[in-house]
Amino acid sequence: MALVVGVHGIGQQYRGRHQLLAAWGPALADGLERAAGQRVTLSEFDITFYGDLFLPDPPIAADSVVPKSGDSDAGDELDLSAEEWADVAEALAELVTPAEVAAAAAAAPKGLGRIPRPFQALIAAIDRRFGPAAAVLSIRELKQVRRYLREPAVRRAVDDRVRDEFPPGCRVLIGHSLGSVVAYELLRQNPDLGVKLLITVGSPLALRMVRDRLRVEPLPVPAWVNVRDLRDPVACAGELRGWWPQIREADEIVVDNGAKAHAAERYLSRRQTGVALLRAVPQVVGE
Template identity: 45%
Template sequence: MTDSEVGAVSTIVGIHGIGKRQTGRHQMAPAWRAALRDGLERATGSAVAEPPLALAFYGHLFAPAATRTGTRTSTQDATRAGTGATKGPGPDPHAWLTELDGAELEDLLAAAGEAITPEEAEAAAASPAKAYTRLPRPLQTVLRALDRRFGPSAGVLYLGALREVRRYLTDTELKERIDATVRADVSPDCRVLIGHSLGSVVAFEYVRQNPGHRLDRLVTLGSPLSLRMVRRLLPNPRYGAIRGLPVTLGSWVNIRDARDPVTCGGGLRPWWPGVDDRPPVDNQGDAHAVERYLGKRETASAVLEVLPGLAP
């Protein structure tokens, strides 16, 4: 099934997460469909057809303007977005951490405090310096503490993810462009919206801004919506909370891995009482990866409950 064929009949739409500036919908959508198909087969115990899933893609909007016009960019431009900028020889992939402005640094350090305890921070500060030595000391401490708690490179993933979430919620022009792109990509036939990572925040905003589109289910994977910084920056953080869910949602299922640093704030039910926080899954060595989430029986079951026709 081609992307255009899926788009014409898509009852499921996915919204991707962080660090996707250099890829695109046609590259990512087949991987999402394959992973969910694996999950559906695990959930049903039978072979299933490729699911009718389309992908709303906005990652290119985070890229510096120069990269969209084909002109050369500086190291600063290449790393400014915060994640997925460079690999291997060349510009330092952690350079963006040295370029945080005062407000960004304050917010990210506060968010790190939600993921680690004061004792963990003290232990990281007291340990011999072995990583992130070119960064300001407060960042060294939280990055080491996050790595100790969640695994290698977890600190960069966590702060990079939250920097993109923060930028989406504070850069009005960028947010309007992302929201418009997603709105155009979510067809009227969509019944299940799946948001991963930052995509779960974008999905929540889609629901808030489009009250005319009733969804049978919102599925959030690896969501940072439980973090104080994220909720503080939402245009309407209490949207849907009084009723338990936004009025246009039939249901909302949240799935997280307890080892996924982006979900360290916990489940979403304390903030939206109608959310169904499913038991944590185990994505093993790549706790935040969308393919790991989509391939889980738990995610597929959340889809099958409202789209039983996907089962053979």
């Protein structure tokens, strides 16, 4: 049994459940400690892991394995097909204004030789606004989000894994990045899980590319808290309550994660995340 369950985001295919527990658990405990104002011990926390489904060379004999994608640990973030570039660029355009793109184009961006010319100014504008490498982070995120949303085999494999390995007794579900989309679908498709609170952190759910490929409807949870950093390019499309009004205004929370705006551990260790968690399940703090 686990009172709190996490759903991870992209780029975890070379890790595993135990490695993520070792990273997420202490961060979440720190957030709880900051919220409680005293030393605490996090109990009954687990993670549903699906990252290995995105490995580039899956076992051929597996029945529910995502087809080979070319995703790797590093180095192929910009190896997109023309169709992928079109979709990703559409989403990236939501992150900056036309004036910012024009200013970036006028500055003659350099070092973007691997980026198709029509998208270079857009990529440069994102880096100018959010910091170096922000565009690559966004592309990596959107590339894997796109696969989940547009490839039925990918979506089915991920959804089945997360549902089948979902621990009993969960009261709080935490989704980071792509994991927030996966968590959303888990709750939407399985209304009887008994989850009392959804916490989304660093979520791309506000992006039109994501919303257009989901069924946007109220979730069967009593409460939903969304936490975002304004400098997180994955989450900077804005508040979620414009599309999911069940999120209270007070539960649209802005935090400062410093230089690593999208990092899961930064989000989990924020006091605001701990406050939301304690409000839902105060018993998560062990003696």
